[in-house]
Amino acid sequence: xxxxxxxxxxxxxxxxxxxxxxxxxxxxxxxxxxxxxxxxxxxxxxxxxxxxxxxxxxxxxxxxxxxxxxxxxxxxxxxxxxxxxxxxxxxxxxxxxxxxxxxxxxxxxxxxxxxxxxxxxxxxxxxxxxxxxxxxxxxxxxxxxxxxxxxxxxxxxxxxxxxxxxxxxxxxxxxxxxxxxxxxxxxxxxxxxxxxxxxxxxxxxxxxxxxxxxxxxxxxxxxxxxxxxxxxxxxxxxxxxxxxxxxxxxxxxxxxxxxxxxxxxxxxxxxxxxxxxxxxxxxxxxxxxxxxxxxxxxxxxxxxxxxxxxxxxxxxxxxxxxxxxxx
Amino acid sequence: xxxxxxxxxxxxxxxxxxxxxxxxxxxxxxxxxxxxxxxxxxxxxxxxxxxxxxxxxxxxxxxxxxxxxxxxxxxxxxxxxxxxxxxxxxxxxxxxxxxxxxxxxxxxxxxxxxxxxxxxxxxxxxxxxxxxxxxxxxxxxxxxxxxxxxxxxxxxxxxxxxxxxxxxxxxxxxxxxxxxxxxxxxxxxxxxxxxxxxxxxxxxxxxxxxxxxxxxxxxxxxxxxxxxxxxxxxxxxxxxxxxxxxxxxxxxxxxxxxxxxxxxxxxxxxxxxxxxxxxxxxxxxxxxxxxxxxxxxxxxxxxxxxxxxxxxxxxxxxxxxxxxxxxxxxxxxxxxxxxxxxxxxxxxxxxxxxxxxxxxxxxxxxxxxxxxxxxxxxxxxxxxxxxxxxxxxxxxxxxxxxxxxxxxxxxxxxxxxxxxxxxxxxxxxxxxxxxxxxxxxxxxxxxxxxxxxxxxxxxxxxxxxxxxxxxxxxxxxxxxxxxxxxxxxxxxxxx
Numbered sequence: 070x071x072x073x074x075x076x077x078x079x080x081x082x083x084x085x086x087x088x089x090x091x092x093x094x095x096x097x098x099x100x101x102x103x104x105x106x107x108x109x110x111x112x113x114x115x116x117x118x119x120x121x122x123x124x125x126x127x128x129x130x131x132x133x134x135x136x137x138x139x140x141x142x143x144x145x146x147x148x149x150x151x152x153x154x155x156x157x158x159x160x161x162x163x164x165x166x167x168x169x170x171x172x173x174x175x176x177x178x179x180x181x182x183x184x185x186x187x188x189x190x191x192x193x194x195x196x197x198x199x200x201x202x203x204x205x206x207x208x209x210x211x212x213x214x215x216x217x218x219x220x221x222x223x224x225x226x227x228x229x230x231x232x233x234x235x236x237x238x239x240x241x242x243x244x245x246x247x248x249x250x251x252x253x254x255x256x257x258x259x260x261x262x263x264x265x266x267x268x269x270x271x272x273x274x275x276x277x278x279x280x281x282x283x284x285x286x287x288x289x290x291x292x293x294x295x296x297x298x299x300x301x302x303x304x305x306x307x308x309x310x311x312x313x314x315x316x317x318x319x320x321x322x323x324x325x326x327x328x329x330x331x332x333x334x335x336x337x338x339x340x341x342x343x344x345x346x347x348x349x350x351x352x353x354x355x356x357x358x359x360x361x362x363x364x365x366x367x368x369x370x371x372x373x374x375x376x377x378x379x380x381x382x383x384x385x386x387x388x389x390x391x392x393x394x395x396x
Numbered sequence: 397x398x399x400x401x402x403x404x405x406x407x408x409x410x411x412x413x414x415x416x417x418x419x420x421x422x423x424x425x426x427x428x429x430x431x432x433x434x435x436x437x438x439x440x441x442x443x444x445x446x447x448x449x450x451x452x453x454x455x456x457x458x459x460x461x462x463x464x465x466x467x468x469x470x471x472x473x474x475x476x477x478x479x480x481x482x483x484x485x486x487x488x489x490x491x492x493x494x495x496x497x498x499x500x501x502x503x504x505x506x507x508x509x510x511x512x513x514x515x516x517x518x519x520x521x522x523x524x525x526x527x528x529x530x531x532x533x534x535x536x537x538x539x540x541x542x543x544x545x546x547x548x549x550x551x552x553x554x555x556x557x558x559x560x561x562x563x564x565x566x567x568x569x570x571x572x573x574x575x576x577x578x579x580x581x582x583x584x585x586x587x588x589x590x591x592x593x594x595x596x597x598x599x600x601x602x603x604x605x606x607x608x609x610x611x612x613x614x615x616x617x618x619x620x621x622x623x624x625x626x627x628x629x630x631x632x633x634x635x636x637x638x639x640x641x642x643x644x645x646x647x648x649x650x651x652x653x654x655x656x657x658x659x660x661x662x663x664x665x666x667x668x669x670x671x672x673x674x675x676x677x678x679x680x681x682x683x684x685x686x687x688x689x690x691x692x693x694x695x696x697x698x699x700x701x702x703x704x705x706x707x708x709x710x711x712x713x714x715x716x717x718x719x720x721x722x723x724x725x726x727x728x729x730x731x732x733x734x735x736x737x738x739x740x741x742x743x744x745x746x747x748x749x750x751x752x753x754x755x756x757x758x759x760x761x762x763x764x765x766x767x768x769x770x771x772x773x774x775x776x777x778x779x780x781x782x783x784x785x786x787x788x789x790x791x792x793x794x795x796x797x798x799x800x801x802x803x804x805x806x807x808x809x810x811x812x813x814x815x816x817x818x819x820x821x822x823x824x825x826x827x828x829x830x831x832x833x834x835x836x837x838x839x840x841x842x843x844x845x846x847x848x849x850x851x852x853x854x855x856x857x858x859x860x861x862x863x864x865x866x867x868x869x870x871x872x873x874x875x876x877x878x879x880x881x882x883x884x885x886x887x888x889x890x891x
Contacts, residue, residue, distance in 0.1 A: 077837055077861050082583025085861040089590065092870035097877070224403050231402070233878040 101230045107239030108211070108230075111250040114169040119253040120145075120260060121174075121212055124164045128181050135159035136380065137188045139175040139296075141168045143312025143358040144194035145259030147346075152369040157380060159189075163258040166212065168199045172292030173209030179296050181214070183303045190380055191305060193296055193338065194372075196312040196358035197322065197345055200329055201280060205288035262362050264355040267315075271353045275317035282328035290332050297337030308379045309338040311345035313368060315357040319347035343375045397442040399593075399650045400601050402880050408439065409654075412556075416658060420579060429547045429574060432658065436554040440520070447519040450489070451554070457485055458529045459549045462536040469539035482533040490526045493518055498725030521560035523722055523891050525553055527689050532567045534693055544571055557654035561647055561888040563665045564685040569841055570660060579659040587861050588837045592653030594873050595830045599646030600886070601879040604639050607820060608884070610813035611636035611778070618787040619780040626798045629775075629791030631813040636778045637771045638820035640887055641670065644683070647886045649830050656839035664831055664840035667848035670824040673762035675739040675769060676747075680846050686722075688843050690715050709744060713737035723777070723891050728785055732777040739769055763825070828854040835859065 077085075111118040136159050138144055145165030153161040164182065166174040172195065179191055206225055210218070218226075254261045267274070293309065300307035311326070319326075330340045346368065354361040360368045397404050412435040419427040441448050461482040468475045493516055500511045532552070535541045544552075548571055558565055579585070614632025618624050624632065648665035655662040669682035679687045698711040713734070720733015746752040757765065775792060779785035790796050831838040835853030842849040859865060 077584045077587055079581060079583050081861040082581070082587040084863065085587050085866045086583065086590075088863045088866035089870045089873075092867050093873055096870065096874040100874075100878075224407050227406055228402050228881060231877065232881065 097231070100233070100236050101227075103236040103239050104230045104232055106248075107235060107242065110248055112239050112242040112248075113235055114167065117167060117169065117253070118211075119250070120166055121170070123253075123255055124166060124178065125181065125212075127162050127164060128178070128185050133160050134162045134182065134186045134188045136161045136190045136192065137179070137182050137186075138163045138165065138192045138194055139178040139182070140165050140192075140194035140312060141171065141175070141196055141199050141358075142166075142259070142356070143168075143196035143199075143314070146262065146354055146359040146362070147313050147365065147368045148194070148258070148372055149365050149369045150258050152366050153373055156370065156373045159380065162188075165194075165259055166208070168196060168202065170208035170212055171195070171199050171202055171205045172289040172296070173205040173207070174212040175208075176292040176296050176299070177209060177212040177214075177217075179299055179307075183299060183305065188305060191296070191300060191307045192341075192376065192379070193293065193307065193309045194312050197280065197314055197318065197326055197329060198278075198358055200289045201284040201286055203286045203288060205286065205292050209292065256362070257365075262355045262359060266355060266361055267353050267357065268350065271315045271350050271357055272317055274357050275315065275321055280318060280322035280325040282324050284325065285329055285332060290336050293333055293338060294336035301337070306379065307338055308341050308376070309333050310341040310372065310375065312358055313346040313348050313360055315353050316347040316349060318357065319345065341375050341379065346371055346375070397439050398883065398885060399647065399654070400597060400876075400880060401883060403442070405877070405880070408435070408442075411435075413657060417582070425577075426545075426547055429551050432556070433547065433550050433554055436551075436556040436559060439556040440554070440559060443520050444517075450519055451525070454486070454489060454525075454529065455550055455553050458482065458532065458553075459546055461485070462533055462541065462549070465533060465536040466539065466541055469537060474537050474539070476537075479533060479537045483530060486526050486530050486533070490522060492516065493522055495725045518890075520889060524562050524564055525559065527564050527686075527693075527722075528553060531564070531689060531693060535567055541567055542571055544575075548574055555655070555660070557651040557658075557660075558662055561644075561651075561886060561891070562683075562685055563648060563651060563663045564689050565663060569663060573660050576659075584837075585657050585659055585839075588834065588839050589653045589655075589657035591859065591865075591869055592656065592830060592834065592839065593650050594653075594869050594876070596646040596649030596651075596653060597876045598872050599642040599649065601876050601882075601884075603820065603823075604643035604646060605879065605882065605884050607635045607639035607642065607816055610809070610816060611639050613809075613813075615778050615780065615784065615788065618791070619784040623796045624788055624791035625796050626791060626794045627810060629788050629796075631810060631817055633771050633775050633788070633792060634817040634821070635813055637670075637767075637774050638817065638824065640774065640778075641666070641824065642820070643887045645829075647888060652840050661839050661841045663843050664849045664851075666829065667831065667846075667851065668824065668829045670767050670770070670821075671763060672766050673757070673759055674766055675736065675743050678766055678770060679736075679740070681848055684843055684846050684849060686719065688846065690719050691845070694718055705744075705748065709741045712740050712744060716740060727782055728776045728779050731782075731785070732773055735773040735776060739773070828856075833859050837861075 107113045136153065136157065138148055138150070138161070142165060144163065145167070148163050148165075150161040150163040153159075153163075162182075164178045166178065172193075175193055175195065179193075182188060182191070207229055210221070210226065210229060213221070254263065297307060311329075326345065333340050348360060352361055352364055353359065397408060399405075412432070415431050415435070416428055419431050423431075437448060440451065461478060465475065465478055465482070468478065496516045503509060504511060532541065532549075544567075551574055552565070552567055552570055553559075555570070611632055614624055614628055615636065617628075618632075645666035652662045652664070663685050665684050667681045667684070669678055672678035672681050695711055695715040698714065699707055700711070701708055703711070714737070716737030717730065717733045720729045720731070720736070723729045723732070756762075772792065775788050776785050779788060787796075829851070831840055831851035832854045835851075835858050837859065838851055840849070840851075
């Protein structure tokens with residue numbers, strides 16, 4: 070076989086590669102810079118620094134924690150740590166982030182907590198809707214400590230920054246509000262609800278966004294498994310309690326919840342019976358999985374009742390829950 | 397690992413190329429071979445490392461058998477028994493991994509049994525590398541294989557650009573290239589290789605994946621029990637016919653582009669198949685490396701064109717039936733292969749008839765008829781099962797009614813499907829293929845007996861290594877990269 074003929078001169082080839090590489094580099098750099106700006110300034114939901122900073126501070130405040138809740142906004146809006154402390158007689162902390170952080174964020178909060186404090190029980194509380202969000206890595210990435218990122222694949226990070234969707238959202242945000250991120254107002258444990266309750270729109274949401282068993286996101290479940298492994302490593306009891314959700318989903322997404330419960334059990338965590346707690350239309354706040362603000366104390370009480378077994382006051386204090394967390 | 401993924405484009409490929417270039421310049425002879433074998437192992441293991449052992453075992457057995465066959469053939473005593481042993485080994489592996497589930501399912505269905513067998517997972521690319529090794533053994537038996545080392549053989553089977561979905565290469569095509577001491581200039585390799593890779597990537601992520609949404613809507617809807625109307629069925633069928641072309645030819649372009657980045661020319665696999673004016677010509681343009689394998693290792697050994705017309709037709713049908721079965725373990729593939737076999741037989745009869753010799757169809761009509769025939773056959777290929785296939789065929793032939801406002805449509809966006817279908821059809825009929833466009837810079841290998849694999853350079857707006865084309869390709873690659881987050885495997889990975 071003869072050596073292949075070269076029909077391209079060296080200088081033409083070099084110039085072609087230089088122009089192609091240069092132009093591609095500029096385009097990629099522009100996109101990455103745009104998304105990075107958005108992430109850095111907290112212009113996109115996946116990097117809501119306000120909530121992360123607010124909740125992270127609770128871990129390093131020097132106060133003891135017996136029962137810690139990690140999860141998303143369904144938790145943030147449903148459980149008031151102070152009320153739970155009063156009811157249980159145990160120091161409770163609500164470390165809820167939001168659905169964009171998902172299980173990745175919950176894992177990191179649990180991890181930080183276990184490094185800094187000695188909780189006896191960790192309750193993972195997330196909306197059933199969060200468990201269908203395919204990408205859990207952003208939540209992990211934006212709530213990770215720098216040392217954790219050293220072991221993170223640069224390709225995963227590139228995927229995160231190389232996103233047209235995010236870049237577009239950043240540009241839209243900048244066009245609307247300039248470079249200022251949305252200012253969150255905190256009320257007690259979590260971000261205050263500023264929008265009107267969903268009301269009759271809740272039913273429409275169920276129709277528009279059905280939850281089917283095949284929608285479950287493995288990436289979210291992987292982090293649930295990591296939380297379970299973390300709890301076993303530290304000898305801490307962990308349970309999974311679904312966040313509250315509009316009752317329409319309780320009836321329409323039964324198969325989805327059933328499959329989800331199986332998968333959570335496979336991941337090594339016991340699901341608290343009675344969850345998800347179903348919200349009447351009149352109880353729904355500004356999202357299908359947010360309890361109306363004025364009902365937060367009531368729902369804290371309901372969750373306390375559901376978690377009684379997990380925090381059974383026996384000799385070891387948390388033996389029952391430990392059994393659930395370490396199958 | 398997918399060619400259209402972040403890990404491949406931003407990690408695997410740059411690292412592999414860097415290592416290759418360093419070893420090419422500073423490493424000992426054959427160190428590039430070892431490097432490429434290692435890289436190919438990583439590429440394959442990224443999907444499922446467990447099957448790497450199977451791949452290696454198969455390579456070792458074939459190398460040993462092949463070496464022995466070559467010695468015997470060189471000594472004038474070729475061993476048919478040993479060849480049979482080698483073929484049985486390869487076919488047994490393929491048979492177990494690809495057809496065991498299908499076989500048992502059918503046994504259960506026929507005899508009402510409940511045979512227990514753990515679900516067998518199909519090793520990625522087994523159909524392709526098995527055919528490559530069968531060709532090697534037959535060539536060894538015929539003493540047509542050049543002298544080589546184990547490393548060469550490993551690379552022949554494992555070279556990652558063609559490992560998973562072809563092109564199915566012959567030993568004699570690539571081994572002399574691996575053995576070559578000089579490599580084509582890097583500027584040429586990268587300029588053309590990246591351009592061809594970009595063309596293939598665009599075909600896959602921008603065109604095929606967009607068409608897939610419409611095609612899947614129709615076929616999945618039919619599988620779920622919805623009844624496709626005439627317009628649904630034709631639009632869905634058209635979108636799938638275009639999708640599979642852009643998907644598989646895109647993969648092949650990427651493979652050939654990647655091969656060339658390492659200085660290896662791989663055989664051309666697609667040459668504008670939908671421009672074919674007959675079904676026979678279609679198979680000279682579609683999946684050429686499979687077509688020539690079936691010709692050289694099935695059709696010709698069965699007697700080829702040297703037997704009676706009736707026997708020729710039977711051989712033709714059997715060859716295509718085998719081609720269908722090779723694609724997948726399912727009755728729909730058997731039917732697809734049978735349809736193509738039947739069409740080739742009818743074409744052969746027409747060609748040999750006095751009427752056919754005197755009355756050639758007008759080229760436009762011939763092209764249209766061939767395209768429609770291919771589309772109709774692809775319905776069987778795509779349908780999830782026989783029931784779905786019947787649903788779609790009923791729609792295709794008007795038994796489910798024509799689209800009407802009162803009729804529930806299977807396609808959510810028939811207008812989008814129609815526009816996409818129209819644009820795609822214009823593209824495949826009117827535009828030159830990538831190799832014609834690249835002209836003399838095309839890095840592909842021609843296949844003897846397949847005249848279209850020697851592309852005639854296009855005169856209208858050919859590709860040139862200038863700044864304008866470089867900018868256009870930078871933009872094209874960038875747009876393609878934006879779609880990499882939507883992971884979608886190639887259709888032919890399932891085979």
